[in-house]
Each structure stands twice: as structure tokens, then as C-alpha cells.
Amino acid sequence: MKKVITYGTYDLFHQGHYNLLKRAKELGDYLIVGVTTDNFDLERGKMNTCNNMMERIEAVKATGLADQIVIEEYRGQKIEDIQKYGVDIFAIGSDWEGYFDYLSEFCQVVYLPRTQGISSTQLRKERTVVNIGMIGTGSIASRFVPESKNVNRAVISAVYNPNIDENILFCHKFQIPVMAHNLEELYANCDAVYIASPHYTHYEYTKSALIAGKHVLCETPFVFSRTQAEELYTIAEKRGLHLQVALKTAYCPAFGHLFSLLKSGVIGEIVEVNASVTTLTDENSEKLNSKFLGGSISENACFPLLPIFKFLGTDFRDIHFYSKMKNDVDMFTKAVFRYEHAVASFQVGLGVKTEGSMTIAGTKGYVYVPAPWWKTDYFEVRYEDQNKNKKYFYPYVDEGLRYEIKDFIAAILTEGYYFNKVSKEENLMMAQVQEMYINNQNVYKL
Template structure:
């Protein structure tokens, strides 16, 4: 008897799950299905699992395709299961191609081609699957597809790009259902879209998607002016659609906990916030074009920290920016944001490197997040008496895009217009800081060599 094994969460059981089990079963005589436990899903960064373990096991049993069902509870269990159960073939979807090659020491390893296209049966019903499309095929779009597999109930199906050949190559690489030639065709076949294109295109694409009745998750900055962001928000409300800025740090568990600790009075009253984000970029979109530069590319992150820690209504904003020969955009900038009882500084750079830390100063102590603070998985509170110091550890899985996608999909299913993690007022305040900084930034040091 040829024994086959496969594993999965099997949440919101749909046609894709059924097809995978059917193809796995066809490879042998006896099919064993491992269903992940909640603790293992948490450990591996799987988000938004909506059904209990009992319900998910029931999904597999009711399919009639499994001869035996087991529970996967920890990393490394597959090696032991394969030996203990006398497995001949290990089967998994091609999303994981290469990840389980080490199991070839114990049995045959088969990666099945990804199921292309999953029907939606009502997004607010238990079995509803969110059909996602992507606009853009760049670096961040690639990360998004990889991260989406860690969010239950989401299926990335199609992609559109202004250069159709790029979209076709993207579909081939990630085994998506298709690459429509026109944007209206993409928007016609999906429930929600992720916009991953250059900054200056965000507003136009978001407007078209909302007008087509599609929910929008848009990369930061969603808009470079307050007026444009307000117009998009109004349109989303009119159409009862979710519009969310994909500012991943806002949705990361570590950042949320850091803000909660800082604002809980642990370090006293906050008097200062200093946030820095720099990276060295020599060429490409970040430093070329009318909307490029350190402020538009990076300032959303320190502005997020400032707004979340000090509020949405600063008294004044001043900025200085540096441009060097051969560049028409800012490669380094510092923004000072004054509040009635606190001051903040945001430092960003594409041509200057600095320590990327976040420091929140209070009347009783201070909070320190080491670089890269925007990927928060660890921070400390420090006091005059070092015996009171405390260290905090939280997960930050993968590239972090899974957190924003999980919140976005939950908002759609729950009919929520905004998330406490990044309220509309937060996005508007960040847009206001961005607009004022880019408009009013004074040059310093002249043109430098």
C-alpha cells in the first residue's frame, strides 16, 4: 500500500483545498492529512484563522478524501510523522517549492501546482474567500504574494501592470490565475486589490478601484496630499468599501505593544519622540522621478510613530532637506514636529546612513527600540534605577505584510470602515506631515558634492 501525506490549515475549506486533496490521493492508496493546531499556526506566523481546530478537522473529514487525519503541533513533526506512519510520498502545494526538499531523505517529495482561481461564496460567510488582485509587479508586490499565503481566507488570483509582459512573467512565477490586459478587466474579477506602484499613481489607481466597487489596500504613502486622501476616503464611504493604507509597521504586534506601553504611563508623560529610518540607494525609483526622495519614500514610518505616540494635531512642522549633485530630490531630511507638551524629530535618508532607532523620552524613563525599529520585535523601557529596566519581545514574522493583509481582510468581513491600528485620522495626519515637509523643506549646506 502506497501511503501519501499532506499538511495544511484547511480553514474556510474551499475548492482549492478539495483539489489539492484529490490530487494527493491520486498519488497513492492511503491519504493521511495533517491539520495544523492553533499553537503551531501562531508559531509559524499564520494569521486570521477563523475556524477552530475541530471545525477544520471536520472540513477534511467531510470531504471524504482522507483515510486518516492527524494534528500537526510543532516544527519538525513532519520528519517524525513520515517515519512513524510509513509514508511513501509527501505532497504539498507549489507555493512551498523547495522548502521541504530535506524530506526527500525519508520519502518522495511532490510539489503540486498551485490551484488557480478560487470562487468567492460571500465574504462575510464562514466559507468566503477574499479574491485579491495586484496592481504592479515590483519588489513589494513579490513580497506581498509570498506573505499572502500566511493569511487564511485570502487568495491572490490576478495581477495587472502597465507593461503586460511583466504581468505575464509575474503570473508564471507565482502561478496566479491570470494577467488581464486592461485594469477594468482586473477589477471586474476580484473583491479587493493591493496597489504596489510608484507613489504618484496611488491616488488614480485607488479611485478607479473604488469606483469599480473593489476594496483597496494601497502602499504608503497612499496620497501625497491631504485633499486627495480625503477625496478617496469620501468615495470609499459612499461605496461602503474598505480603504486602508498599507503601512505595515502600524499592524505589527510589536509596534502596537510598544505604543501601548509608552502611552500607558510606564515611562511617565511623553516629552520627546525621535525616529530615524535611512538606507543607501544609488539609483532606481526611490531616487528618480518627481515624487521620489527620502521624505516620500521613508517618512511615513517615523511620522506613524510620532502620530501614534503624540497625537494627530501638532502645533508646527519645520523641515530641512539635502540634495546632492546629480539628484533633484531630497536624499536626506530632518523634520521637527512640535506639540503643546512634546517635541518630535523624524530623520530619513536615502544617501546618508544613520542609526535606525526609535527613542521615546518620558518624565519617568524612556523607551528604546533598536534598529530597525519599524520591524519592531524587541524594545526596552529604561529608568534612572536600572533595576527597573524591562525588555519586551514580540513576533515579527516574514516581511510583515501579512499583518496588514490580515487586518484588511478582517475589516472587509466585519464590515468595518477603519482599524484602530491605523485610523483614518492617523493616515490624514501622516499625509499632512508629508505634504508640509515636502512643500516647506528648506535646503541646507547648499549643493553638496
């Protein structure tokens, strides 16, 4: 029996895919089709896939051409699969001509003609785009625009900043079609709003955008009150809108894999989470100005709160804060959580620098994530027996914002039928912790 193997993403399955599979099938007696995982696609820079892995597998299965479907998870797997399954022919589209010649050492390599005039890339371009209006033109907004260009169907259509001069410069620099002079003009030119304005404006801008019927992606910190957060979620839910907080760590590949690993019990029961996020900041910065709700808690706390709530939940017994103050602003704060069967702590700072790593302790082992853990592409699982230690590497491309933008667009286009990587309850509790600190609840100032 002659075995043939081929690989692909098979996003938005179309006639070209079918034709290629049919041609591959005709080369032998048994066809094995490799379908890439979502994370492997991300690693290869494919940010624009519209169908998830299971949908793509079902599309291949529905053709009736595949005798066997395998999952392609990593680079180098093709050689292993060829040897494992006793493959005689490796077949791939002619657009890869010459690229896979190295496989000829293991089997025959055949490049199949592609169907002209159709491709997944073309189909994605023809699908509905989401026009995003931006509020704010600061440093994070300047990174957001180029990152959005890597996400298909995301188009920055308009920008608003009450500072007209800054708005003009930003729109000119990034060639934004509409420089909105007010919110009404912004909303008239977009389907969704990205809020990258100063922290203390997030609540009003988010509420305004939701009432205007726009999906919202809001930068961290979301808001500083649980009541405000609940109100915004209620508005979004009543209007069928997607509300997402732009906590980029949650959307990055390494963190997603770490979450899955820990939930599988690789380090046993989790008994402690500790994480640090500190930066040295100009003392004249708004980040250290009490009038603008500045401080290390408001600026950085959302990042370590993410793994604490993800791995231990939001039902903690109590929390205590210890802050080094300067000009009525916390330049460094350590927070300690007590859970029923675990503890957690974090350190955040704007005028103090410490190791920005994260450790997660368990009854069987522990996880170490090196600095800066919040945008890592690498972590280690360590055990008492060091021979069992394992290192994990995952991609983190450029600024990492493209991952959250991709999820934001997907959630809108699937009308909310999309897993939100930061839950509503987690966002509500982050707002509540911020509120507790602002209200000096269990805050000890040094």
C-alpha cells in the same frame, strides 16, 4: 476535588470543540479552560483565526462546561498554571499525542480523541475568500504574494501592470490565474485591490478601484495631498468600502504592544519621540528621481510619522525640515515637530546612512527600539533605576506583510467592524506633511 485543565484557540467554535471540552470535564470535578490570546496565536504562527479572543472566550463560556477560564499568553505558562491552580489532569486533543508528555512531571497527561471530520481549519477553508487583484509587480509585490499565502481566505486572483512583459513574467513566476490587460479586466476578477505601483500613481489607481466598488489596500506613501486623501476616504465611506494603507509597522505585534504599554503610562508623560529610517540607494534609482516624486521624505517619512502621531497625536504646532539635496531630490532630511507639551523629530535618508533606532522619552523613563525599529521584534523600557529595566520580545515573521493582509481581510469580512490600526486622521496628516514638504513649507535645503 479533582481539577482538570485544557487549552485551545477555539476559533469558529464547533461540535469538535464541545466534544473535547465535555470529555475533559468528565475526567474530574472542576474544569479550567485556557484560551489563547490573539498575540500568542500570532507568535505560534496562527495568522488565520477568524474570531478575536473575547469572542472565543464567550463561545467557551456559552457551553456551560468551563468552571473557570484563564488566558494563555506565553509559552511555558502551562506549567505555571498547573502549579498555580493545583491541577490533577492536563487534557488535550489526540492530535498533540506525545507533545505534552513533559507535563507528566507535574500532573497526569491525558490525550482525548478528536471528533473526526470537523476542524477550525476546515471551516476556515469553507468560508468566503477574498479575491485580491494586484496593481504593480515590483519588489514589494513579489514579497506580498508569498506572504498572502499565510493568511486564510486571501487569494491573489489577478495582476495588472501596464508593462505587459513584466506582467507576463510576474504571473508566470507566481502562477497568478488572471493576467489582466487593463483595469476593467482586473476589477472583473477581484473583490479587493492591492496597489503596489509607483508612488505617483497611487491616487489615480486608488480612486479608480474605489469607484469600481473594490476595497483597497494601498502601499505607502498613500498620496501626497490631504485633499486627495480626504477625497478617497469620502468615496470609500459612501460606497461602504474598506480603505487601508499598507504601513506594515502598525500591524506588527511588537508595535502594538509598545503602543499599549506607553498608553498605560509606564514611562510617564511622553515628551519626545525620535526615529530614523535610512537606506543606501543606487543613485540611478527612481527613488531618487524628481520626475517620479522620489526622495527620502516621499519614500520613508511615513514610517517615523507613525509613532510620532500614535504617541503624540496629529495636533502639532509646527514642523521644520532640513534637507541635504542632490539633483533636486532630498537624499537626507531631518524634520522637527513642536507640540504644546512635547517635541518630535525624525531622520530619513536614501543616500545617507545612520542608526535606524527609535527612542521615546518620558517623565518616568524611556523606550529604546533598536534598528531596524520599523520591523522590530524587540524593545526595551529603561528607567533611572536599571534594576527596573525590562526587555520585551515579540514575533516578526518573515517580511511582516502577513499582519497587514490579515487585518485587511478581517476588515472586509466583518464589513468594516474592525479596528483600523492606522486611523483616517493619521493617514490624512501623513499626506499633509508630504504636501507641506513638496510645497517647500518650512523647508531648509542644505
